[in-house]
Amino acid sequence: MQSDFFLxxxxxxxxxxxxxxxITYGAMIITQYNIVEGFTSIPEAIFWGFSNFYPDQDxxxxxxxxxxxxxxxIFMSIASSSIAAIFALFFAIFGSKTTSLNGVLSVISRxxxxxxxxxxxxxxxxxxxxxxxxxxxxxxxxxxxxxxGFLTRAFTETIDEVGSGAVxxxxxxxxxxxxxxxxxxxxxSIPQIISWILFMIETNIxxxxxxxxxxxxxxxxxxxxxxxxxxxxxxxxxxxxIILSILLIELVSNYVRRVIL
Numbered sequence: 001m002q003s004d005f006f007l008x009x010x011x012x013x014x015x016x017x018x019x020x021x022x023i024t025y026g027a028m029i030i031t032q033y034n035i036v037e038g039f040t041s042i043p044e045a046i047f048w049g050f051s052n053f054y055p056d057q058d059x060x061x062x063x064x065x066x067x068x069x070x071x072x073x074i075f076m077s078i079a080s081s082s083i084a085a086i087f088a089l090f091f092a093i094f095g096s097k098t099t100s101l102n103g104v105l106s107v108i109s110r111x112x113x114x115x116x117x118x119x120x121x122x123x124x125x126x127x128x129x130x131x132x133x134x135x136x137x138x139x140x141x142x143x144x145x146x147x148x149g150f151l152t153r154a155f156t157e158t159i160d161e162v163g164s165g166a167v168x169x170x171x172x173x174x175x176x177x178x179x180x181x182x183x184x185x186x187x188x189s190i191p192q193i194i195s196w197i198l199f200m201i202e203t204n205i206x207x208x209x210x211x212x213x214x215x216x217x218x219x220x221x222x223x224x225x226x227x228x229x230x231x232x233x234x235x236x237x238x239x240x241x242i243i244l245s246i247l248l249i250e251l252v253s254n255y256v257r258r259v260i261l
C-alpha cells in the first residue's frame with residue numbers, strides 16, 4: 001500500500017515536470033529564443049561590461065547630482081515605509097484574530113491588504129502615472145501602497161503570534177479593548193514590527209530604482225537618463241552608488257535587529 005502511494009506520487013511529479021518542460025519549450029519556440037546563442041553570448045556581454053560599464057574621471061563630475069538623487073530616493077523609501085507602517089498597524093489590529101472586533105472587519109482588513117500587496121509596484125507606478133504624472137508623488141504612492149499591503153499582512157501575523165493568552169488575562173481583569181491593545185499587544189509586538197519596517201525600507205530602496213525609471217524621479221531617472229544618452233560611465237556610477245547604499249542600509253538595519261530582537 002505504501003509503495004503504491006510513493007509510486008503514484010512519483011508519477012505525478014514526472015507528469016508535472018513533463019508539463020513544465022513542454023511549456024518551456026513552447027515558450028522558446030514562440031519567442032524564437034535560441035538557448036545556445038543565449039549562453040554563448042555571455043562571455044561577450046561580460047567583456048563589453050568591463051570595457052564600457054565603469055566610472056571614469058568625467059563621470060565623477062556627476063557624482064554630486066547622483067548623490068542628491070540617491071538621497072531623494074532613500075528619503076522617499078523611508079517616508080513611504082514609515083507612513084505605510086502607521087496605517088498598516090491599525091489595519092493589522094482590526095484584521096488579527098487576536099484583536100479583531102468582529103469577523104467582518106477582520107475579513108475586510110485582510111482583503112484590502114491582499115489587494116494592495118498583490119499588485120506589483122511597477123503596476124502601481126503605471127496606474128498612478130495617469131493621475132499624478134511623472135512626479136515624486138507618483139513614486140511615493142506606488143511604494144506606499146505596496147508597503148501598506150505587505151506590512152499589514154506582516155503585522156497581522158506578528159500580532160497573531162503574540163497569542164490570545166495575554167489579551168484574555170487583561171480582559172479578565174476588566175481592561176477595555178484599547179488599554180489591552182496599548183499595554184499588551186503593541187509592546188509585545190513592537191520589536192518584530194520594527195524589524196519588518198526596516199526590511200520594508202531596504203526593499204523599497206531597491207524598488208524605488210525601478211519606480212524612478214517609470215515615474216521620472218529619483219536615482220532611477222538618473223540611471224535611465226545616462227543610459228539612454230549612451231553615457232555608460234555615469235550609468236555605472238549610479239549602479240555602484242545604489243549597491244553601496246543598499247549594503248550600508250542593510251548593515252545598519254541588521255545591527256538594529258540584533259539590538260532589539
